[in-house]
Every structure is written in structure tokens, then in C-alpha cells.
Amino acid sequence: MAPSGKTYGIADLKKHTTDKSCWLVVHGKVYDVTEFLEEHPGGYDIILTSTGKDATQDFEEIGHSNSAKKLLEKYVIGEFEGGDSAPAVAKVAPQSANAAKQQPAKSAATRTFHVILPLLILALALALNFYMMSQKKSA
Known part of the structure; x- marks a missing residue:
């Protein structure tokens, strides 16, 4: 479980969808990324489009680096009551790691x-x- 031991649902996420309070879910964890918005290399608006929902698919489609994934851990505030949607993401985008490297988006x-x-x-x-x-x- 997350450090706080808290579990959040979609209703909780929908209360934090602005640049003043920005939460999102990636792989079953809830992150408060408000402080990171201005630092995000792709711009804060990209993150804001993924708030209020499970953003696992959005996060994975971009192809974030391992260092970006590690940086995200700094912002974890709890678990998502819906769990990890990674299996659903895999069904949406069935692509092997080798195919992704060979064929850029x-x-x-x-x-x-x-x-x-x-x-x-x-x-x-x-x-x-x-x-x-x-x-x-x-x-």
C-alpha cells in the first residue's frame, strides 16, 4: 500500500482536476502532481487532460523513461480503489517492447x-x- 495507507476513488479524483490541485492515477496508485505541473517537459496542460480518471494508458502511450517513472513515486499519496488497469491497457495497445523500439509512433x-x-x-x-x-x- 501507499505510504499514507489511503484509498481513493474516482469521485475523489474528480475534485482535483485543476492546476491548483492535480491528482491522477497510474498503475493503481494515486499521485498528487500539482507541484510537478510547471516542471513537466510536455507542459502542464498534457497532465491536466489526464486528471479525474485513470491515466495509466495515457502515461504508457507516451513512453515515459525509467527516470520519469521513478520521479513519479515522489508524488504518491495513496491507492486507487479501482486497482491497476495495466491488463486493460495491454489489451488496448498489444505491442511488444521490440516492436515499439523498431517502429516509432x-x-x-x-x-x-x-x-x-x-x-x-x-x-x-x-x-x-x-x-x-x-x-x-x-x-
């Missing part, structure tokens, strides 16, 4: 590019078709 820019490129090709094809039709009419 796609950035938002890459995902955006894959959506926009087909639209640009379609727009170009329509413009070309319009041009060809206008040339036929004038001939």
Missing part, C-alpha cells in the same frame, strides 16, 4: 499529411478536369 504532422495528401490529389484532379473541359468548349 507517428507524429501528428505525419497523420495530418496522410489525411491531406489524398484530398490535395483529388482537388488537383478536379482542377485538371475543369481545365480540360473549359479547353474543349473554347475549341
Whole structure:
């Protein structure tokens, strides 16, 4: 159990979702990360989006380093009554450690590019078709 021996539920978490009091759950432990918000390399707003719920999946998807995981222990205040959701996280993202190392996550820019490129090709094809039709009419 956590040092305080306290157990917290989702209702408790929902009371601490601001930059003045920020709690989250990772692997069945409740953390008060309020003091860490300004130090977080990804910005405090990233953490705030994960408050009020079990943030295990969010935490693991980012790929935090071992030193980041160790730093988190400094902020533990209790246990989560829902337990550790790690098995559920594993079902959501079944990826081996080797596969994760070999295949980096796609950035938002890459995902955006894959959506926009087909639209640009379609727009170009329509413009070309319009041009060809206008040339036929004038001939």
C-alpha cells in the first residue's frame, strides 16, 4: 500500500482536476502532481487532460523513461480503489517492447499529411478536369 495507507476513488479524483490541485492515477496508485505541473517537459496542460480518471494508458502511450517513472513515486499519496488497469491497457495497445523500439509512433504532422495528401490529389484532379473541359468548349 501507499505510504499514507489511503484509498481513493474516482469521485475523489474528480475534485482535483485543476492546476491548483492535480491528482491522477497510474498503475493503481494515486499521485498528487500539482507541484510537478510547471516542471513537466510536455507542459502542464498534457497532465491536466489526464486528471479525474485513470491515466495509466495515457502515461504508457507516451513512453515515459525509467527516470520519469521513478520521479513519479515522489508524488504518491495513496491507492486507487479501482486497482491497476495495466491488463486493460495491454489489451488496448498489444505491442511488444521490440516492436515499439523498431517502429516509432507517428507524429501528428505525419497523420495530418496522410489525411491531406489524398484530398490535395483529388482537388488537383478536379482542377485538371475543369481545365480540360473549359479547353474543349473554347475549341
